[in-house]
Amino acid sequence: MQYLRYLGELTYNPVLILLMAILGLVLSTFVKGLVQLAFAKPMGMKVTDIMIFGFKYTKLKNGKWEQRGKRIGIGLQVETAFDLERAANTDSKKLIAKEKAYMIVTSIVWLLIGIGAFWGLLIATFNADTYLLGSVYFLLGFWLLLFLISRFCLAVSVLSKVNSKKSLGGYTQEALSMLRSGVPFSQMNLKPISELNYKKVWDTEKHMYFLVYFEYLDANGFFDRMPEAVAEVERTMKPNMADSKIVLGVCMDLVYYYSYHNIVPGKAKEYYHRIVDDISKDTDPNAMFVKGFYELNCFGNVEVAKNCAIKALEKIDDFSTGDEREYCRKCIARLNHAIDNFPKQA
Known part of the structure; x- marks a missing residue:
């Protein structure tokens, strides 16, 4: 006492x-x-x-x-x-x-x-x-x-x-495991969150899955499914959310989406400015082609976009897996095609 x-x-x-x-x-x-x-x-x-x-x-x-x-x-x-x-x-x-x-x-x-x-x-x-x-x-x-x-x-x-098999996080880990094992996106069958029927899904799980699922859709050309995936993840993107590595990745994908797949400069700028300190200094191939689309379709900076495409291609071998390299090559090719046809779109 x-x-x-x-x-x-x-x-x-x-x-x-x-x-x-x-x-x-x-x-x-x-x-x-x-x-x-x-x-x-x-x-x-x-x-x-x-x-x-x-x-x-x-x-x-x-x-x-x-x-x-x-x-x-x-x-x-x-x-x-x-x-x-x-x-x-x-x-x-x-x-x-x-x-x-x-x-x-x-x-x-x-x-x-x-x-x-x-x-x-x-x-x-x-x-x-x-x-x-x-x-x-x-x-x-x-x-x-x-x-x-x-x-x-x-x-x-x-x-x-x-890591639970009965959660979206576990489903995401299985997808990542397949990718690390060398299974290409073309041989995977990922589903939208609405069809998975997981209960009590955390926002972090949705962010993790979006990074894999968005790339899966983009690599396989399933562009019609993108609006649903983007809308789902945007509902979780709170303004005051801490910018973890996962959130930065989500923002980068959203910049890419709104600079290429569904060009909305205002939305692209919103997400770009949220990660500007990181993406502006990032020289990885995926960041470079995203910046290329952003500069091209939001500002009309053709020369800057060309430079981004060149730098992205120069560092393509930085990726550790062949599937990642091929996906990035595809995105760079899209950027170059958009650059070549930009005057016709103007």
């Missing part, structure tokens, strides 16, 4: 509680981010983006880091992806297993760090010289542990949801 009374006295100051909650939140992002950085390479992953207090840095193919603008962000955020170059001959099922293992291991590690930090700060609390110092130790440990537990639960929830 004496200890409980003491802890009650330590947590009496509401201002201090708020300050320690903010500090605990920030520290939890650094714990999570540093753990991700530490385990990425050993577990076959690679770090693609780092955001520190809103300043985003993207790792280029030459190994250098480039700043890609500033967003609203708290603490440290790290984004990782498969290191497909190191796993060139790895079975797709093993890749998925590695990704699961990476998420599980990092989640457990940052949870253990949170528990250890809490106990360490709790011991320091009862040995503090003043109530204020004791309050700082206890509240910081409490909030840090609470936020890390929350992040752990979220990671477990996402992992189970995305």
